[in-house]
Amino acid sequence: MRKIAFEVPPFLQDLTNGVKVTGVSGNTVGECLDYFVKQFPSTKKLLFDKDGKLFGHIDIFVNGVSTFPEELAQPVNDGDTISMLYLIDGG
Amino acid sequence: MTGIKRKGLKINLSNRETKEEPITEQVAADFIGGSGFGIYYLYRELNPNTDPLGEHNKLLFVTGPLAGTNAQAVSRWMVCTRSPLTGAFARSVCGADFGAWMRFSGYDFIMIEGKADKPVYIHLSNNTCQVGDASESWGKDTSETQDWLIQRYGRNTRVACIGPAGEKLVRYSSIASAQRTASRCGTGTVMGSKNLKAIAISAQRNVQLHDPVAFKELVKEQIKLMQASKAYHHHTEVGTTTTHDITNQLGIYPVRNFRYGQQNGYEKLSGEEYRKFRTGNFSCYSCSSRCGKIHQVSSGPYAGLQSYGPEYETIWAFSGPMDNTTIEATIAADKLCDDFGMDAISTGNAIGFAYELYEKGILTKQDTDGLELTYGNHSAMIELIKKIAIREGIGNILAEGVMRAGAIIGKGAESYAIHVKGLEPPAYEPRGAKCLGFNYATSNIGASHSYGYAPQEVFGSPIPRQVDRFAEEENADIVIFNQNNRATREVGICCSFSALWGWIPQLFDKMLIAATGIDQIADSGYLQIVGERIVNLERSFNVRNGFRREHDTFPQRILKEPLHTRGAPGEGQMIRALDKFLDRYYKMRGWTPEGIPSSQKLNELGLSFVLKDMPVQ
Numbered sequence: 001m002r003k004i005a006f007e008v009p010p011f012l013q014d015l016t017n018g019v020k021v022t023g024v025s026g027n028t029v030g031e032c033l034d035y036f037v038k039q040f041p042s043t044k045k046l047l048f049d050k051d052g053k054l055f056g057h058i059d060i061f062v063n064g065v066s067t068f069p070e071e072l073a074q075p076v077n078d079g080d081t082i083s084m085l086y087l088i089d090g091g
Numbered sequence: 092m093t094g095i096k097r098k099g100l101k102i103n104l105s106n107r108e109t110k111e112e113p114i115t116e117q118v119a120a121d122f123i124g125g126s127g128f129g130i131y132y133l134y135r136e137l138n139p140n141t142d143p144l145g146e147h148n149k150l151l152f153v154t155g156p157l158a159g160t161n162a163q164a165v166s167r168w169m170v171c172t173r174s175p176l177t178g179a180f181a182r183s184v185c186g187a188d189f190g191a192w193m194r195f196s197g198y199d200f201i202m203i204e205g206k207a208d209k210p211v212y213i214h215l216s217n218n219t220c221q222v223g224d225a226s227e228s229w230g231k232d233t234s235e236t237q238d239w240l241i242q243r244y245g246r247n248t249r250v251a252c253i254g255p256a257g258e259k260l261v262r263y264s265s266i267a268s269a270q271r272t273a274s275r276c277g278t279g280t281v282m283g284s285k286n287l288k289a290i291a292i293s294a295q296r297n298v299q300l301h302d303p304v305a306f307k308e309l310v311k312e313q314i315k316l317m318q319a320s321k322a323y324h325h326h327t328e329v330g331t332t333t334t335h336d337i338t339n340q341l342g343i344y345p346v347r348n349f350r351y352g353q354q355n356g357y358e359k360l361s362g363e364e365y366r367k368f369r370t371g372n373f374s375c376y377s378c379s380s381r382c383g384k385i386h387q388v389s390s391g392p393y394a395g396l397q398s399y400g401p402e403y404e405t406i407w408a409f410s411g412p413m414d415n416t417t418i419e420a421t422i423a424a425d426k427l428c429d430d431f432g433m434d435a436i437s438t439g440n441a442i443g444f445a446y447e448l449y450e451k452g453i454l455t456k457q458d459t460d461g462l463e464l465t466y467g468n469h470s471a472m473i474e475l476i477k478k479i480a481i482r483e484g485i486g487n488i489l490a491e492g493v494m495r496a497g498a499i500i501g502k503g504a505e506s507y508a509i510h511v512k513g514l515e516p517p518a519y520e521p522r523g524a525k526c527l528g529f530n531y532a533t534s535n536i537g538a539s540h541s542y543g544y545a546p547q548e549v550f551g552s553p554i555p556r557q558v559d560r561f562a563e564e565e566n567a568d569i570v571i572f573n574q575n576n577r578a579t580r581e582v583g584i585c586c587s588f589s590a591l592w593g594w595i596p597q598l599f600d601k602m603l604i605a606a607t608g609i610d611q612i613a614d615s616g617y618l619q620i621v622g623e624r625i626v627n628l629e630r631s632f633n634v635r636n637g638f639r640r641e642h643d644t645f646p647q648r649i650l651k652e653p654l655h656t657r658g659a660p661g662e663g664q665m666i667r668a669l670d671k672f673l674d675r676y677y678k679m680r681g682w683t684p685e686g687i688p689s690s691q692k693l694n695e696l697g698l699s700f701v702l703k704d705m706p707v708q
Contacts (some may be wrong), residue, residue: 057333068319083553086337
């Protein structure tokens with residue numbers, strides 16, 4: 001299992017007691033997110049729909065590069081950093 | 092140096108004279124187009140303290156140098172004027188095709204002056220400008236008006252027009268074109284005050300580019316980047332109908348006239364629920380995203396109504412303020428606002444204001460012609476929209492906007508009027524998203540998300556840095572960054588959604604250079620300075636009209652009452668340190684403690700022509 005840094009986005013920091021960066025483990029982005037959700041279970045409903053699918057309005061980045069379209073299946077390496085954005089806007 | 096010749100057209104409705112105005116190379120280089128030309132020409136042409144609804148106010152339709160090309164999501168247009176709601180500068184942006192048609196007609200801007208003595212329309216075609224009699228169309232809604240002119244002038248015609256609300260001078264009337272509207276700040280009201288029902292442009296595609304070969308390659312690259320972007324696919328799939336889900340979870344969805352940050356039962360209005368009513372998609376000129384979503388009601392009191400929307404702001408405007416969770420009513424309200432030609436955000440706020448006054452006993456059934464303005468009563472909301480549009484009964488007062496309506500009603504109603512500088516706020520709670528909040532307070536057009544949207548606190552964008560959304564003066568730099576950045580993009584004029592599609596940082600400046608030949612754009616930081624120049628000139632416009640520090644503020648509720656979020660984050664948040672924020676914001680902007688751009692800053696930005704209009708410092 002690889003050691004990865006997860007930058008908690010501002011919209012989840014209320015649910016991580018203000019933690020902004022946390023260590024996660026996994027071989028893929030999906031495994032790392034599972035690890036994160038186990039640490040902070042209340043974040044799950046903001047990341048995944050009722051069928052467990054990543055919400056369409058969330059874009060995940062590894063080292064600043066979007067993982068779309070592989071997303072959860074994308075492999076990660078030791079020392080990588082995962083971050084995410086909400087893809088919403090008013091109009 | 093600029094490579095192509097650009098020009099504007101002035102049309103005086105009082106004497107029917109028209110005059111072309113070449114855009115000098117210096118003005119093109121300093122202001123580029125769009126938001127830049129909007130404030131430059133308005134500042135130059137308008138005298139201080141011009142009556143917004145008098146014949147001396149001017150109405151400027153502006154597009155950008157990328158409009159009408161095959162580049163994606165850059166054919167927007169905007170209307171600039173002195174706002175009848177705020178008395179401040181107005182910048183209201185719109186999509187659809189009209190911006191492209193302006194370019195095809197050969198003009199970067201069309202400036203309307205004077206006032207017609209009877210209802211008229213303007214028709215531009217083949218370098219001719221005709222002012223026609225619009226008496227036949229007076230009273231028609233925005234769809235009927237566009238159909239009327241397209242039938243008359245053919246399918247290669249695009250129309251920007253007002254509806255009945257603009258004719259009645261409802262202070263927040265919009266200008267409609269196809270299925271989109273330039274809604275904010277009452278630009279349609281100014282159009283109505285000039286007895287101008289519509290502008291129609293008949294034209295064939297015809298855009299001159301400085302370097303068409305380079306431009307073509309850039310567009311190919313743009314499309315490649317967009318298609319690799321999740322945000323592009325997300326907007327294509329759902330438009331903005333899921334934003335509501337997020338803002339409720341974040342506790343920043345304003346409910347009951349900005350008392351709560353989350354709506355009970357908000358799940359009934361989720362993106363998935365709207366999908367059940369969807370019958371199609373629509374797009375703006377040269378945009379493959381098709382983020383516009385068409386919704387149709389098939390049963391119940393609104394059966395048969397179809398609307399090109401609602402988008403996030405309209406979903407909120409007809410749910411949050413009056414605590415309505417009936418989707419069908421939001422679709423009906425959206426359709427009515429589009430047809431009457433009214434800004435949905437201001438309309439929803441005005442109705443939410445009336446609902447609270449009714450709750451407090453300041454308005455009674457006698458005042459509302461028997462309507463019961465109880466929370467959740469969507470049929471009363473629909474009736475109020477109609478009353479506002481035709482200025483009937485209480486609608487005649489609400490048509491003035493909440494600031495003036497509060498003063499007219501009295502009995503303490505003023506303290507429930509939620510606005511900044513007279514402009515009603517959009518669908519983000521300023522106490523829970525404080526970068527947006529302080530943007531409302533300091534924006535040159537009043538409370539608008541379109542002026543300095545804060546993607547850092549809503550999306551989590553790390554550019555230029557991540558923020559704590561409850562921080563205040565610490566984020567003054569972010570508010571400035573967002574305001575300048577939006578002004579920069581709107582020289583283009585870029586769709587704000589496309590900012591997430593991965594092409595702007597790499598390609599926007601290159602596209603502008605290829606389109607215009609203004610090679611200074613290649614200089615590092617040049618466009619950012621243009622954005623700062625625009626914001627400072629807008630601010631100077633407002634200073635010249637009497638705006639000062641005391642106008643950069645919030646409604647009493649936002650300053651004195653804690654936010655209630657119903658379990659979402661941010662419970663109890665208030666704006667704690669407005670003065671500290673303003674001190675820091677003004678200092679970082681290079682403005683005086685009174686909020687006046689300093690002579691040093693104006694000189695630095697090449698705005699020395701403004702100095703004579705500023706108060707002695």
